[in-house]
Amino acid sequence: MKPNNFNYVRAESVDHVLSCLAEHGENARILAGGQSLIAMMNFRLVEPAYLIDISGLDELKEIKTNGNSVEISAAVTQAKVIAAADVNEHLSLLVDALPNVGHFQTRAKGTFCGSIAHSDPSSEQPLCFAILGGEAVLKSNRGERVLAASEFQTGMLATAREDDELLTSVRLPKQNPSAGHAFEEITRRQGDFAIVAIAVIADGENIRIGVGGVAGKPEVRDWDGLADSDIDDALNALAWELGDNEDIHASAKYRRQMVRRVGRRVIEEARKCRS
Ligand SMILES: Cc1cc2nc3c(=O)[nH]c(=O)nc-3n(C[C@H](O)[C@H](O)[C@H](O)COP(=O)(O)OP(=O)(O)OC[C@H]3O[C@@H](n4cnc5c(N)ncnc54)[C@H](O)[C@@H]3O)c2cc1C
Structure with missing residues (x-):
């Protein structure tokens, strides 16, 4: 099947994404890697009127270490996570788990945060997010909030994200090296x-x-x-x-x-x- 008609928005900045979500949130979906969303649209399981593409936003392509945690931004692909020096040094569970996610072609497009937002209970990434005790950073025009994994993950394909919020990054505490x-x-x-x-x-x-x-x-x-x-x-x-x-x-x-x-x-x- 083919998806229903939709409006495509190539985001120019995070602020642009937040204004689009403020205006169309209920009828919009963020397009990150598209590795889950496009299949769902093709099956018409979801029919968003607006697709907001964040994949070109350099400001969302960072992995950085802040004190005791590593922060992975929303447009970082799974392949980049596996290869990142900070991840290899501090989050070796991800390095073991992520090669099991799909295939190298899907990991080259699919994002770590997209999988957290999608919240498939059979996916490796929400499991790592939960066991590592991560945090989801959510932004909207109303402000920013940070939710623990246990608050963010509410059920099958369900999270505490509101329609006008962008998951801008996920923070994961560094693993104890002696564990x-x-x-x-x-x-x-x-x-x-x-x-x-x-x-x-x-x-x-x-x-x-x-x-x-x-x-x-x-x-x-x-x-x-x-x-x-x-x-x-x-x-x-x-x-x-x-x-x-x-x-x-x-x-x-x-x-x-x-x-x-x-x-x-x-x-x-x-x-x-x-x-
Ligand atoms: C052949 C194949 C095999 C696969 N096998 C596996 C597997 O073994 N394990 C596994 O875990 N996954 C698997 N996947 C899915 C893949 O990992 C996806 O990449 C992932 O689930 C979603 O990431 P994405 O960046 O592609 O998100 P998208 O498909 O773009 O988005 C998924 C959902 O999350 C929302 N979203 C995305 N980013 C954000 C954000 N920053 N803020 C708010 N909402 C957001 C979207 O609106 C959409 O509802 C497979 C996919 C394919 C095609």
């Missing part, structure tokens, strides 16, 4: 969305586990001082807590089993990498 981390996902084919994705950060006696692809949004739990003999029980309880979502890709029972099995493996891997 270990690991990431693994189950997919039918390389490059597919995750049926189940698990990330773990093992910091001292704390295990932080994040699970994507099972519930409506990524779920994160902190387990402090959990004995090795209690890990299987904790994973089993988590698998049941995440609900009964099933689809053409996998049953709820299969997903629960992957949370237990893959979860165990990823925890062991992350613990091995602690220094």
Whole structure:
């Protein structure tokens, strides 16, 4: 299918984007990499009257380190994130997880922030955003607000962003260099969305586990001082807590089993990498 008619706006600056959103917000969509939006428009799942293209805005192409966090602006592609020196130094979980996002062609266009705004529960990026405890920076003509990942992510393809707001960047706290981390996902084919994705950060006696692809949004739990003999029980309880979502890709029972099995493996891997 082809998309319905729309007006295309090539943004000239962030201020220009904010005025367009103030005027047309309810009927507009931001076009970042287009790797999710264009497919949705072709299927007529969304029919925006205005597309505001931010992909040419140099002011949104920065990755910068501010104190304890790394800030990724809205037009930075996934490929640029994987290659960035700041990310390689401080956010090695992203370097492990992002090569699983689609294919190198889609990563060359798709943006990190676009995926956070899209909020697909099977996507690797919202999972990393949640487990790292990131923040979403939202701007509108009304001002700026900063939301923690747990406030921003509200459900499947749903966020706390208002129609007139642009997600200008995402801030991610630097990982503790002595903590270990690991990431693994189950997919039918390389490059597919995750049926189940698990990330773990093992910091001292704390295990932080994040699970994507099972519930409506990524779920994160902190387990402090959990004995090795209690890990299987904790994973089993988590698998049941995440609900009964099933689809053409996998049953709820299969997903629960992957949370237990893959979860165990990823925890062991992350613990091995602690220094
Ligand atoms: C073949 C293929 C395979 C893929 N496989 C995977 C995969 O395995 N894992 C995965 O995570 N993704 C996958 N994707 C999706 C890809 O990662 C997208 O790039 C990503 O989901 C959205 O980023 P984008 O920049 O393309 O956003 P767009 O498609 O441009 O936008 C997506 C949505 O977010 C909104 N939006 C974008 N940026 C902003 C902003 N700054 N402020 C406010 N709203 C905004 C848009 O209006 C739209 O509603 C795949 C895509 C393709 C085509």
